[in-house]
Every structure is written in C-alpha cells, then in structure tokens.
Amino acid sequence: MSGTGRKRVRSLALGLLAAALLLTSSGCGDLSNDELNRGVESLSALAAQGQLVANGVARDATKATYARAMARTLGEEAEHEAEKLADATLEEPETADQRHAAVAVAGEISGLLSELQTSPGDERHGELIEKQLEEAGEKADAIVAQLSGDAP
Amino acid sequence: MKVIFKIALGIIAAIGGFLDIGDLVFTTQAGALFRYDLLWAVVLGVLGIGVYAEMSGRVAAVSGRPVFDVIRMRMGFGIGLVALIASTAINLLTVAAELGGIAIVLELLLDAPYSMFVVLAAPAIVIVVALLPFGGIERIFGYGGLMLFVVVATVFHQNPDWGDVARGFVPSLDSSALYLYFVVGVFAAALMPYEVHFYSSGAIEEGWTEQNLKENRLNAIFGYGVGAVLAVALVIVSGYLFHPVGVEPSDLGTVALPMQGAFGETGLLLALGGILFCVGGAAIDSSFAASYNLAQFLGWEWGRYQGPRKAPRFTASWLVFLAIGVAIAQSGINPVEITEYSVVFSVVALPLTYLPVLLIAGDRSFMSDYANGRIATFLGWIYFAVIVVLALAAVPLLLITNGGGG
Numbered sequence: 001m002s003g004t005g006r007k008r009v010r011s012l013a014l015g016l017l018a019a020a021l022l023l024t025s026s027g028c029g030d031l032s033n034d035e036l037n038r039g040v041e042s043l044s045a046l047a048a049q050g051q052l053v054a055n056g057v058a059r060d061a062t063k064a065t066y067a068r069a070m071a072r073t074l075g076e077e078a079e080h081e082a083e084k085l086a087d088a089t090l091e092e093p094e095t096a097d098q099r100h101a102a103v104a105v106a107g108e109i110s111g112l113l114s115e116l117q118t119s120p121g122d123e124r125h126g127e128l129i130e131k132q133l134e135e136a137g138e139k140a141d142a143i144v145a146q147l148s149g150d151a152p
Numbered sequence: 153m154k155v156i157f158k159i160a161l162g163i164i165a166a167i168g169g170f171l172d173i174g175d176l177v178f179t180t181q182a183g184a185l186f187r188y189d190l191l192w193a194v195v196l197g198v199l200g201i202g203v204y205a206e207m208s209g210r211v212a213a214v215s216g217r218p219v220f221d222v223i224r225m226r227m228g229f230g231i232g233l234v235a236l237i238a239s240t241a242i243n244l245l246t247v248a249a250e251l252g253g254i255a256i257v258l259e260l261l262l263d264a265p266y267s268m269f270v271v272l273a274a275p276a277i278v279i280v281v282a283l284l285p286f287g288g289i290e291r292i293f294g295y296g297g298l299m300l301f302v303v304v305a306t307v308f309h310q311n312p313d314w315g316d317v318a319r320g321f322v323p324s325l326d327s328s329a330l331y332l333y334f335v336v337g338v339f340a341a342a343l344m345p346y347e348v349h350f351y352s353s354g355a356i357e358e359g360w361t362e363q364n365l366k367e368n369r370l371n372a373i374f375g376y377g378v379g380a381v382l383a384v385a386l387v388i389v390s391g392y393l394f395h396p397v398g399v400e401p402s403d404l405g406t407v408a409l410p411m412q413g414a415f416g417e418t419g420l421l422l423a424l425g426g427i428l429f430c431v432g433g434a435a436i437d438s439s440f441a442a443s444y445n446l447a448q449f450l451g452w453e454w455g456r457y458q459g460p461r462k463a464p465r466f467t468a469s470w471l472v473f474l475a476i477g478v479a480i481a482q483s484g485i486n487p488v489e490i491t492e493y494s495v496v497f498s499v500v501a502l503p504l505t506y507l508p509v510l511l512i513a514g515d516r517s518f519m520s521d522y523a524n525g526r527i528a529t530f531l532g533w534i535y536f537a538v539i540v541v542l543a544l545a546a547v548p549l550l551l552i553t554n555g556g557g558g
Contacts, residue, residue, distance in 0.1 A: 045400040061416035065263035
C-alpha cells in the first residue's frame with residue numbers, strides 16, 4: 001500500500017472514531033412516546049418469553065435449573081423496565097396513564113416470573129403462570145395499541 | 153484412508169466449532185425480528201468466511217506465515233499497529249463475551265451464581281489447554297458443538313412453510329435501519345477476524361505444508377458450509393417460534409427455548425450442551441488469536457506447540473488476555489451486549505484483516521502456483537467490496553438503532 005493510501009486509511013479510521021465519540025456523547029432526553037412504546041413492547045416480549053418458559057414447566061419438558069434461571073433473568077429485566085418507565089420524565093404528559101399502566105404490567109410480569117422462579121418443578125402452577133403471563137402480555141399489547149392510536 | 157479420516161475429522165471439527173456467541177445471538181435475534189428474511193445474509197456471511205479462511209489457510213500452509221504476520225508485512229508497521237490495537241480490543245471483548253456465555257450456560261444447567269462460573273471458566277480453559285494437544289482441543293470442542301444439530305432436527309419438527317423459508321434466501325428490499333443493522337451483524341458475526349487469525353495460526357501449529365491444501369479447501373467448503381446449516385437452522389427455529397409472539401431474545405438461554413419446545417428436556421440439554429462447547433471453543437480460539445496477533449506482530453516466539461518455556465511471552469500474554477476477559481465479563485455488562493458491540497465494531501476492522509490476506513494470496517511472486525485462481529480472486533474482491541461497505545455503515549447503524557434496540 002502506498003503512503004497516500006495509508007494516510008487515507010488512517011484518516012478514515014480517525015473520522016469513524018471521531019463520529020462515534022461525537023454521537024455517543026450526545027445526551028439522551030426525556031422519554032418520548034416512541035421510547036415509551038418500545039418499553040411497553042419489550043414488556044410484551046418478556047411476557048411472551050416467560051410464557052414459553054412456563055410452558056416448559058407446565059409440560060414437565062424442561063430442567064428446573066433452566067426454568068429458575070430464565071425466570072430470574074426475565075423477571076429482573078421486567079423489574080428494570082418498570083424502574084426505567086417509572087423514573088423517566090414524559091415528553092408528552094398526556095401519556096401518563098399509559099405509563100402508569102405499563103409500570104403496573106411490568107410489576108405483574110416480574111411478580112409472575114418470581115413465582116415461576118420459586119416453583120420451577122410445579123406443573124400445575126406452571127400452567128397457571130403461563131396463562132397469567134399471556135394475560136399480562138395482552139395488557140401490554142393493549143397499551144401499545146393506545147399509544148400508537150390503534151386502540152378501538 | 154488415514155488421510156481421508158484426518159480430513160473428515162478436520163471437517164467435523166470445523167462444523168462444530170463454527171458457531172460462537174456472536175453467531176448464536178445475532179442469528180436468533182435476526183429470526184425473531186425478521187423471521188426468515190435474513191437467511192440470505194447468513195449464507196452470504198458464511199460464504200465469505202469460507203473464501204477467506206481458505207485463503208488464509210493456503211497462505212499459512214505455503215508460506216508458513218499466519219495472517220497477522222502477513223498484515224504487518226504487506227501493510228507496514230503503522231497500519232499493522234492500528235490493526236493490532238483494533239483486533240486486540242475486539243478479541244478481548246469476544247473473550248469476555250464467550251467466557252460470559254460459558255457462565256450463562258453453566259448457570260442455566262446448575263443454577264449457581266453467574267459470577268462464580270465466570271471466574272471458574274478461565275482456569276478450566278487453562279487446564280484444558282495445558283492437558284490436551286492442539287488438535288485434541290479443536291476436536292473435543294468441535295465434536296461437542298455437534299450437539300447443536302438438535303437445532304436442525306427442531307426445524308423438521310416445526311415443519312415451517314418451506315416456501316417462506318426458501319424466499320428468505322433471496323435478498324429482500326427492506327431498507328429500515330434495524331434490518332440493515334442486522335444484515336451487518338449477521339454478516340460480521342460470521343466473519344469475526346479472530347476466526348482467520350486463529351485458523352491460519354492453527355495451520356502453522358499443526359505443521360501444515362502444501363500437502364495440506366486439500367484438507368484446507370475441504371475444511372473451508374464443507375466445514376463452514378455445513379456449519380452454515382446450523383446458523384440457517386437457528387434463524388428458522390427462531391423465526392418460527394419467536395417472531396409470531398414477539399419474543400426479543402436478549403439472553404443466551406433463549407436460544408435453547410425452541411429445542412425445549414420441540415423435544416422437551418432432552419432437546420434443551422442438547423442445545424445447552426452444544427452452546428457450551430461452541431462458546432467454550434470460541435473462548436479458546438479468541439484468546440489464542442489475541443496472543444497470536446501480539447506475538448506475531450512483535451516477533452516473539454509463539455505457538456501452543458512450543459510450550460511455555462520456549463514461548464514464555466506468548467503464554468503469559470494469553471493468560472493476561474484471559475484474565476482481562478474475566479474482568480470485563482465480571483463488570484456486570486450482559487455478555488450478549490458485549491457480543492453485539494464486539495461483532496459490530498469488528499466490522500470496522502475487517503478490511504484491515506482481509507485486504508492483506510487477499511493481496512498476498514493473489515501474489516504470484518509470493519505464492520507461485522498456489523496463488524488465487526480466477527474464482528478465488530473474483531470472490532475475494534466481491535467480498536472485500538461488501539466488507540468495506542458494511543465497515544462504513546456499521547457504526548452509524550449501531551448508533552441509529554441504539555445497538556439493535558430499535
């Protein structure tokens with residue numbers, strides 16, 4: 001490679017690094033409607049994932065250690081999402097009700113996963129948790145629909 | 153017969169050792185988010201690593217020079233140093249992610265604290281490396297990784313709409329930033345630079361010469377080819393199970409859920425076992441790659457075959473890299489997030505890894521009759537163009553999509 005070529009590669013690398021630093025150092029504002037939406041969508045995703053884990057417990061088709069560890073991880077994620085939603089300042093104050101409902105759903109999902117974590121070998125309980133997580137997921141989906149204006 | 157057996161062993165080892173935490177995470181997430189739409193990107197990435205692994209193995213076998221030696225020789229000290237710093241940073245993140253991956257799987261299997269397993273994973277690797285010969289390490293982790301063929305069985309158990317699956321192999325026109333981010337991620341996960349650094353140095357560790365070129369080619373074609381089947385299967389099972397219900401896999405344990413759904417506890421254990429061997433093998437490969445690069449750049453004695461007495465700085469650096477990997481994995485950052493960043497940032501370093509390989513493999517004055525033919529030259533340059541485009545797009549896409557978070 002020629003000296004000019006090397007200089008170009010160096011300039012490109014430095015440019016990329018500078019752009020990355022500039023963009024990553026830009027601040028993050030309040031919770032926008034989109035971010036709230038994404039937060040609630042992730043709750044729905046956590047509920048769906050929890051349902052699959054609970055389904056394994058209900059069918060006696062899993063390993064207790066796996067179900068317990070997965071339930072713990074997912075529960076922590078739901079709790080973290082609840083904290084994030086509760087602590088953020090809303091950019092659009094009219095979405096406060098949805099935020100409040102989302103925090104409640106996050107707490108519900110976290111609680112259900114905590115129950116699953118406690119009894120990963122109980123098939124009947126697993127079946128019940130699966131059903132309740134499905135309902136919690138539907139609540140989250142309903143909030144998403146309200147936020148995106150798709151609710152009836 | 154012995155040669156055929158050896159080649160078969162090499163191919164099997166390559167199949168099992170193909171997937172690492174980056175492939176597991178990105179392919180599963182790609183399926184969950186885009187169903188089968190990114191299958192083409194998986195195939196593109198696997199063909200790319202096959203093309204460049206064959207070249208780097210050929211250069212190593214013919215010239216006795218591994219990739220990083222070639223980088224410094226061809227690109228000079230300055231660019232070589234940039235490549236060394238970039239690849240070392242990425243390798244360290246990869247080591248940390250793979251160690252974290254080992255700890256996650258052990259946590260799922262044994263339900264003991266993650267942090268304990270991170271600390272135990274490193275000495276376990278040191279013991280394995282100290283006790284086993286180089287080929288033995290590759291084969292054990294390669295064969296163990298074959299447990300992941302339960303993913304292929306899961307595909308047939310799910311029996312997806314094969315027409316939809318087939319359409320996934322044709323590039324789609326989705327231009328959303330998230331889609332493009334996952335194209336970059338899936339492609340980059342397949343072409344992680346440590347794979348060729350390790351592959352070419354491994355060729356020298358095993359004393360390859362021109363006589364091993366057939367083995368090299370078969371490894372590249374069938375090893376990575378059949379390894380691709382596993383990656384494709386992961387996208388399909390994830391797309392089939394996760395996409396309709398909106399699951400966003402953010403944990404390594406989620407990768408095993410479809411196999412649990414199909415085959416119960418047996419499927420789950422096979423999947424977790426396969427993942428454990430894959431990430432374990434990748435932890436060894438990536439930590440070795442970091443030490444190979446440093447030693448080759450600085451002209452130290454290097455190689456597992458030399459032992460700690462003949463290559464003390466190489467061995468010490470390997471232990472230090474493992475220790476740094478443990479420290480990063482213990483920092484509390486989710487290994488999946490570490491993986492995502494290491495994979496996407498690796499794209500930026502890809503041109504510095506693959507251009508020298510391409511140039512030297514095509515240099516008739518250096519490689520004589522073993523230089524790239526027309527097909528290898530054509531594929532090499534096509535892939536290099538793709539790599540450059542993705543390298544330019546990677547960091548902006550990472551930022552725009554908030555690391556794939558949308």
